[in-house]
Amino acid sequence: MRLVELSRSEHAGLRIRDDLVEASAASQHLVPIVVSEFRKAAIHYPIVFAKNPETGRFAPYVLNGLGVEENLFWSGTEMDVAYVPLNVRRQPFYVGTNDAPDAPATNVLCIDLDSPCLDGSGGKTLVNPDGSDSSYLKEILSVLGELVAGKDTTESFIATVLALELLAPIVLDIVLDDGTPLQIEGLYGLDEEKFRQLDEERIATLWKAGCLDLIYSVLIASGHIFNLIRLKNQRIALSRAWHSNPT
Amino acid sequence: MVNPVRSICIVGGGTAGWLTAGIIAARHASESGCGLQITLVESETIGIVGVGEGTWPTMRTTLKKMGISETDFFRECNTSFKQGAKFARWVTGEESDFYYHPLVLPQGFPSLDLAPFWTRYSDGGGDARSFSDAVCFQEAVCELGLAPKLITSPEYAGVANYAYHLDAGRFAPFIRDHCLKKLGVRHIVDEVTEVVKNDAGDIDYVETRKSGRLRGDLFIDCSGFRSLLLGQTMGVPFVDCSDVLFIDRALAMQVPYDDEQSAIIPHTVSTAQKHGWIWDIGLQSRRGVGYVFSSNHTTSDAALAELRAYVGEAHRDLQPREIKIVSGHRQTFWKGNCVAVGLAGGFLEPLEASALVLIELSADMISTMMPATRETMDIVAKRFNETTQYRWDRIIDFLKLHYILSKRTDSKFWIDNRHPDSIPQSLKEQMELWRYRAPGDQDFTSNNEMFPAASYQYVLFGMGFRMDTHVSPLGRDIASAQRAFAQNEALKVKWTKTLPKNRDLINKIKQLGLQKI
Numbered sequence: 001m002r003l004v005e006l007s008r009s010e011h012a013g014l015r016i017r018d019d020l021v022e023a024s025a026a027s028q029h030l031v032p033i034v035v036s037e038f039r040k041a042a043i044h045y046p047i048v049f050a051k052n053p054e055t056g057r058f059a060p061y062v063l064n065g066l067g068v069e070e071n072l073f074w075s076g077t078e079m080d081v082a083y084v085p086l087n088v089r090r091q092p093f094y095v096g097t098n099d100a101p102d103a104p105a106t107n108v109l110c111i112d113l114d115s116p117c118l119d120g121s122g123g124k125t126l127v128n129p130d131g132s133d134s135s136y137l138k139e140i141l142s143v144l145g146e147l148v149a150g151k152d153t154t155e156s157f158i159a160t161v162l163a164l165e166l167l168a169p170i171v172l173d174i175v176l177d178d179g180t181p182l183q184i185e186g187l188y189g190l191d192e193e194k195f196r197q198l199d200e201e202r203i204a205t206l207w208k209a210g211c212l213d214l215i216y217s218v219l220i221a222s223g224h225i226f227n228l229i230r231l232k233n234q235r236i237a238l239s240r241a242w243h244s245n246p247t
Numbered sequence: 248m249v250n251p252v253r254s255i256c257i258v259g260g261g262t263a264g265w266l267t268a269g270i271i272a273a274r275h276a277s278e279s280g281c282g283l284q285i286t287l288v289e290s291e292t293i294g295i296v297g298v299g300e301g302t303w304p305t306m307r308t309t310l311k312k313m314g315i316s317e318t319d320f321f322r323e324c325n326t327s328f329k330q331g332a333k334f335a336r337w338v339t340g341e342e343s344d345f346y347y348h349p350l351v352l353p354q355g356f357p358s359l360d361l362a363p364f365w366t367r368y369s370d371g372g373g374d375a376r377s378f379s380d381a382v383c384f385q386e387a388v389c390e391l392g393l394a395p396k397l398i399t400s401p402e403y404a405g406v407a408n409y410a411y412h413l414d415a416g417r418f419a420p421f422i423r424d425h426c427l428k429k430l431g432v433r434h435i436v437d438e439v440t441e442v443v444k445n446d447a448g449d450i451d452y453v454e455t456r457k458s459g460r461l462r463g464d465l466f467i468d469c470s471g472f473r474s475l476l477l478g479q480t481m482g483v484p485f486v487d488c489s490d491v492l493f494i495d496r497a498l499a500m501q502v503p504y505d506d507e508q509s510a511i512i513p514h515t516v517s518t519a520q521k522h523g524w525i526w527d528i529g530l531q532s533r534r535g536v537g538y539v540f541s542s543n544h545t546t547s548d549a550a551l552a553e554l555r556a557y558v559g560e561a562h563r564d565l566q567p568r569e570i571k572i573v574s575g576h577r578q579t580f581w582k583g584n585c586v587a588v589g590l591a592g593g594f595l596e597p598l599e600a601s602a603l604v605l606i607e608l609s610a611d612m613i614s615t616m617m618p619a620t621r622e623t624m625d626i627v628a629k630r631f632n633e634t635t636q637y638r639w640d641r642i643i644d645f646l647k648l649h650y651i652l653s654k655r656t657d658s659k660f661w662i663d664n665r666h667p668d669s670i671p672q673s674l675k676e677q678m679e680l681w682r683y684r685a686p687g688d689q690d691f692t693s694n695n696e697m698f699p700a701a702s703y704q705y706v707l708f709g710m711g712f713r714m715d716t717h718v719s720p721l722g723r724d725i726a727s728a729q730r731a732f733a734q735n736e737a738l739k740v741k742w743t744k745t746l747p748k749n750r751d752l753i754n755k756i757k758q759l760g761l762q763k764i
Contacts, residue, residue: 055759056398167764186399188764 002113003094008127011111015122016092016136022084023116024091026074029065031085034150035157038214040083042221044073046228049158049167049188058158058167058188060218063228066182072231090143092117107148109141160211164198166190172225177233178240190218250621253284256463258439258453258476260289262415262603263589264469265422266309267610268432273313274614278431283617286433287426288453288461300528300535301329301515301600302410304350307403309607315425317402318760321753323421325414325530328513328749330385330395330407332599335518338710340655346377346709347514349385350408352701354738355731356382362685362704363716364728370713378708382731384738389514391743394752402761406742410600412515412528412535435461439470442480449584449621450476464621467613468587472594477577477587485593488575491647491669493660494523494596495574496547498554498567499537513749517598519653520553521545522660526597531753539572539596544660572596580635581628584621586613593639598649601642601697609635634695641697644674648703651678652710681707683718 025031030050033041038060041047045062052059062085064071073079079088092115098108111118124136133141161167168191174182195215198206206212255271257264268287276282310320320326331349338344353361361382369375379386385407388395395409426432437455445451452460453476468476477483489495516527523540538554547569555563576593580586588609595601612631618624650664651674663669677690686703747755 051399051762053397053399056755056762057759058762162762165763169764 003096003110004113005096005098006093006109006111006126008131008133012127014111014118014126015120016117016124016126017119017122018117018124018136019078020117020119021091022074022079022088025064025079025084025088026071027069029068029070030061030063031087032059032061033085033087034147034154035060035214036146036150036153037083037085038217038221041085042217042224043083044081044224044227045221046189046224047218047221048170050186058162060154060158063187063225066184066228066232070232072228072235086143086147090140090147091115093140093144095144095148109144156209157211157214160206160209161190161215164194164202166194166215168194174229176229176236178236182229189222190215192219195219250464252464252618252620252624254463255283255285255465255467256453256461257285257287257467257469258289259469259471259589259591260287260419260423260434261469261471261589262419262422263471263591263606264289264467265419265426266603266606267467267469267588267613269313269422269426269430270309270607270610271614271617272426272430272432275617278429280431282431284433285431286435286461286463288435288437288439288455288458290438291436292438300412300415300530301526301597301603302413303600303604303607304408304410305604305607306411307409309611311403313422313425314429315422316763318756320411320413320421321756324417325532327412327511327530327753328395329410329412329528330389330514331410332515332517333389334649334709335516337517337519337524337649338652338654340519340657346705347379347383347386347389348702348705348709349379349383349389349514350410351383351385352408352699353382353704354735355727356701357688357699359724359727359731360685360687361728361731362708363714363719363721364725364732365708366685366714366716367721370716379705382735383705384735384742387739387743388746389512392510392513392749393743393746394513394749395746396752397745397747398752398755398759398761400761401764406746412530414530439475442476444480447583450480464584465618465624466585468585468591469589471590472573474577474587474591476585477580477582477591481582481585483577483579483582485573486575486578487573488595488643489573491643491671492574492596493541493543493664493669494539495572496542496550497537497539497570497572498547498550499535499570500554500558500562500565500567502534502536502558502562502565504533508750510748511750511753515600518557519655520550520557521658522550522553524598525554525557529749537567541660544658544663576639579628579632580609581631583628584624586628586631588613592635595639595642595646598646599642599698601646604697605638605642608638637693637695638697640671640673641691644671644677645698645702645706647671647674648706649710652707652712654711677703681712681714683715685714 038047041062048061048063049058050061064073073081092112094110096108096110098106125134126137128134167188170187170189172182172184176182257268264287268285272285277285331347333345333347335345355361365378365381388407395407396405427434435458437458439453440456441454443451443454450466452462454460466476468474511529518525520538522545523538525536525538528535536558538550540550551567554567572594574595577587580592589606616627618627647670651670653661655661686700688700691700
């Protein structure tokens with residue numbers, strides 16, 4: 001990965017293959033999301049919580065697979081879903097922080113020059129012939145804008161559920177069709193029983209803070225784990241058929 | 248008519264006093280107002296000895312039960328991780344001579360005992376690895392200076408079993424603040440001028456300079472070496488153990504790091520010297536280093552020269568603090584309505600960091616066995632005394648084990664230590680049995696064991712003890728043994744790749760904190 005600050009003059013000639021963007025998630029079993037995505041994400045994915053390996057801090061993620069680096073929604077060419085998380089759609093762009101010593105930290109738009117999406121045959125350009133931002137770049141900026149805007153609200157949601165001790169490790173006790181027991185480590189979900197025991201006053205506070213629909217989104221989305229198991233078993237069946245080598 | 252036990256008076260506010268107060272208060276809901284009432288009286292003028300900068304893994308449970316956050320503990324007490332001890336120069340005294348007593352049990356232990364297999368392979372030249380390295384991944388983790396957990400590990404949970412090194416001078420005030428803010432312990436800063444008994448021989452009250460008489464249904468003596476209540480008032484005599492354990496002096500130093508980011512060694516290093524051994528404990532901001540020795544075998548000046556040689560020329564200006572220690576304990580620990588915890592009950596050399604763990608175990612036992620009435624207290628006292636005596640005996644056996652296995656001949660200290668008259672009978676019997684088979688759970692059948700059989704294995708085989716494995720058959724477990732050895736190698740590869748440097752993780756914990764879950 002080679003992140004550089006995007007320069008509209010220096011990088012004016014870059015062309016992007018947006019059909020390759022989703023491939024960046026092909027082997028990601030977890031994709032971080034922000035709370036503004038919860039309702040859309042809940043259509044397809046379990047929403048889980050996991051700790052950032054560098055900081056130990058919790059963040060929400062959509063779960064794509066049942067093992068590390070497994071994405072059961074990846075068809076081979078695209079994510080077979082109606083909603084693709086912002087953190088996939090923003091590829092190959094990133095938000096960096098300008099930490100020049102004398103200036104206050106500001107967000108800067110960065111691009112990964114090593115991304116396979118950067119390809120001369122790509123259909124998307126960054127700037128129009130008159131030098132203005134292309135509609136593609138505007139769309140990217142709005143995606144990144146939503147991620148930046150969602151950072152604080154997401155952190156405050158996490159702080160709220162942690163303070164109420166609503167997060168609990170997810171314990172899955174499943175045996176797949178090929179007999180392998182399923183073990184997922186390091187994932188956390190909302191403790192529904194504890195949530196139901198909260199008193200009216202706490203529920204009212206959650207409602208006013210806009211946390212209540214987020215909690216329900218997570219609770220409802222948890223059922224998608226069964227869809228992941230179904231997809232995983234389909235893959236096992238396919239792979240068996242492939243290897244059974246009929247004569 | 249019964250006399251219920253409702254109030255407890257703890258005399259002394261060192262580590263023993265505050266840990267005891269916290270452990271009992273947390274269990275007996277002192278903060279609710281309807282539990283036991285706990286008062287701790289401590290003097291402003293009497294200092295804290297601050298014994299033991301090393302804990303056992305039990306401290307994790309102890310702090311967690313008291314409702315203390317591990318993150319706060321790292322931020323406030325100069326705390327670092329301890330993953331057991333590395334014993335250097337204990338066997339031959341040579342530079343290359345070392346072994347580990349890690350905190351992670353041998354692979355498969357206790358359902359599978361790898362000791363005879365390792366012995367057989369290593370006798371046959373097939374396994375050149377040390378016992379601790381062959382059966383446990385923690386030695387490799389320690390040798391690389393790695394932490395026992397990740398920033399994603401919850402508080403008090405680890406990848407590898409661990410304990411702590413802590414700054415005793417900060418630890419007691421840290422526990423005190425928690426006891427006062429969260430656990431409802433009453434705190435009186437005053438001097439105890441007199442301890443007064445009633446006609447029945449129980450302690451009636453302690454008289455203080457400004458606060459008057461402090462009464463209690465149970466008095467806990469945490470007054471340190473003075474043993475003000477149990478020793479001086481109740482007249483319980485001291486049982487000297489210096490015929491077994493010769494060490495009676497300590498020279499302690501606080502050694503600064505080269506710079507703020509110097510590596511912190513994630514285990515205690517104990518290096519044998521001519522007349523004793525040197526402890527080396529890495530805290531966040533400094534090392535605690537000290538030489539414990541036998542004054543019957545050498546002089547303080549000669550010992551200081553050895554200590555200076557150990558810490559090096561760069562620290563020649565450091566002045567040591569000399570502490571006299573007497574190995575031994577009170578004849579009983581609970582008499583009448585008075586029980587001693589910590590140094591007031593006794594002291595042993597810090598070779599296996601037994602001081603703090605004995606405080607935790609004693610306080611926990613008092614807490615769980617808390618008699619409901621004065622009438623039932625004597626039964627509890629009898630049980631407490633039996634268990635505590637047993638624990639001291641086992642610690643003494645285990646400490647002595649380190650000395651009798653040494654092959655050092657460079658001083659009378661080491662030679663005298665192997666004299667049969669200085670070895671407890673209980674240890675002699677164990678050694679007889681272990682000539683043919685490894686220490687196992689069958690050798691340690693009490694509910695109140697201090698050291699698991701695995702600890703004996705680590706020390707025995709670490710110090711070059713060899714069993715005769717040809718007398719008894721190895722059994723049919725060879726395949727499982729091979730799997731366990733392989734599993735250990737796999738864990739070594741995995742965790743030495745994954746675990747962070749000890750200092751790096753500690754910095755991160757202080758900056759970001761650990762999650763509770």
